[in-house]
Amino acid sequence: QKEVEQNSGPLSVPEGAIASLNCTYSDRGSQSFFWYRQYSGKSPELIMFIYSNGDKEDGRFTAQLNKASQYVSLLIRDSQPSDSATYLCAVSRTGRRALTFGSGTRLQVQP
Amino acid sequence: DVKVTQSSRYLVKRTGEKVFLECVQDMDHENMFWYRQDPGLGLRLIYFSYDVKMKEKGDIPEGYSVSREKKERFSLILESASTNQTSMYLCASSSPYGYTFGSGTRLTVV
Numbered sequence: 001q002k003e004v005e006q007n008s009g010p011l012s013v014p015e016g017a018i019a020s021l022n023c024t025y026s027d028r029g030s031q032s033f034f035w036y037r038q039y040s041g042k043s044p045e046l047i048m049f050i051y052s053n054g055d056k057e058d059g060r061f062t063a064q065l066n067k068a069s070q071y072v073s074l075l076i077r078d079s080q081p082s083d084s085a086t087y088l089c090a091v092s093r094t095g096r097r098a099l100t101f102g103s104g105t106r107l108q109v110q111p
Numbered sequence: 112d113v114k115v116t117q118s119s120r121y122l123v124k125r126t127g128e129k130v131f132l133e134c135v136q137d138m139d140h141e142n143m144f145w146y147r148q149d150p151g152l153g154l155r156l157i158y159f160s161y162d163v164k165m166k167e168k169g170d171i172p173e174g175y176s177v178s179r180e181k182k183e184r185f186s187l188i189l190e191s192a193s194t195n196q197t198s199m200y201l202c203a204s205s206s207p208y209g210y211t212f213g214s215g216t217r218l219t220v221v
Contacts, residue, residue, distance in 0.1 A: 008151075034209050043201055043212040044154075088154070090210075097161055098144055098169060099210065103153035 001026055004091050006102035014110050019076040021105050023089030026070070032092035033065055033072045034099065037085045044088055047074070079109045114138075115204050117213035124220050130189040132216050134202030142205040143185040145169075145177065147198040148215075154201065160185055192220045 005024045013019045021035075032051050036044035050056045050063040050072065062075040072091075076083055086106045090099040118133040136143060144159040146169075156169030158177040166177050174196060178186045189196055197220045203210040 032207075036210075043215045044210075046209040046211070049209050097142060097167070098156050098159050099205075100156075101146075101154040103151065 002102075003027060003093070003100050004089055004102040006087075006089055006105045008103060009106040010108045011105055012108045012110060013079050015079060015081060017079050017109075019079045019083065019107055019109070021074040021076075021087050021089075021107065022071060023073065023102055024071045025089075025091045025093075025100075027091070027093045028067075028070060029094035030067075030070075030091045031094070033063070034090040034092075035061075035063060035072075035074045036088040036090060036101075037083075038088060038104065039085045047087075076107075079107075081109045081111050083107060084109050115202055115211050115213040117200075117202050117216050119216050120214060122216060122218045124189075124192050124218065126193060126220055128189075128192045128220075130192050130218065130220075132187040132189075132200055132202075132218070134185045134187070134213055135183050136185075136204035136211075137183065138204065138206075138211075139182065140204040140206060141182070143179070144203045144205065144210070145175075145185070145187045146201045146203065147171070148201055149198050157187065189218075192218075194220050196220050 034049045035047045038044040064073045086104040088104045089102040145157045146154040160179040202213040
């Protein structure tokens with residue numbers, strides 16, 4: 001079992017729709033969770049982080065964390081073609097200084 | 112904004128060469144990291160450093176070493192480059208709020 005799992009996609013949504021990206025993790029003691037966006041040929045950039053159960057909103061983005069079920073998700077409202085990218089989930093695991101990354105989900109927003 | 116600068120965007124090296132990848136951050140962060148990114152495998156941690164001269168192996172340290180003589184600079188060294196080290200190399204610096212990545216170095220070993 002991978003430590004951080006994401007569906008590789010591609011996830012295709014029409015412009016204006018809600019894109020829902022999911023991530024599950026295996027270490028129940030994980031504490032911090034991050035979403036990064038990576039455009040093709042570019043390095044990842046931080047979108048948002050979440051520490052506590054529940055929802056956290058930032059503009060069109062909402063991160064959702066459920067520690068009991070060990071999943072974290074990212075919702076993108078009013079998806080735009082410029083949101084087309086690979087989205088990486090990263091987890092801060094117990095006793096590790098470094099983040100563990102999932103392999104990413106490729107999102108395609110169709111005009 | 113934190114800036115993480117990687118010295119080379121593209122590199123082509125020959126098998127057996129010693130290769131140095133340099134990374135500099137400007138925010139006085141203690142933690143710095145080197146990852147490689149390959150299609151289908153995601154980001155894999157090579158080494159990280161939590162202070163000057165302090166380092167720890169990541170998940171795939173074989174064939175690599177690192178150097179951190181100054182807080183702002185973290186270097187990745189390929190002791191004898193091999194073709195299976197062809198990859199995108201990403202350096203990152205971290206705060207409690209997440210990583211900032213450099214722009215990456217695409218290394219090709221021929």
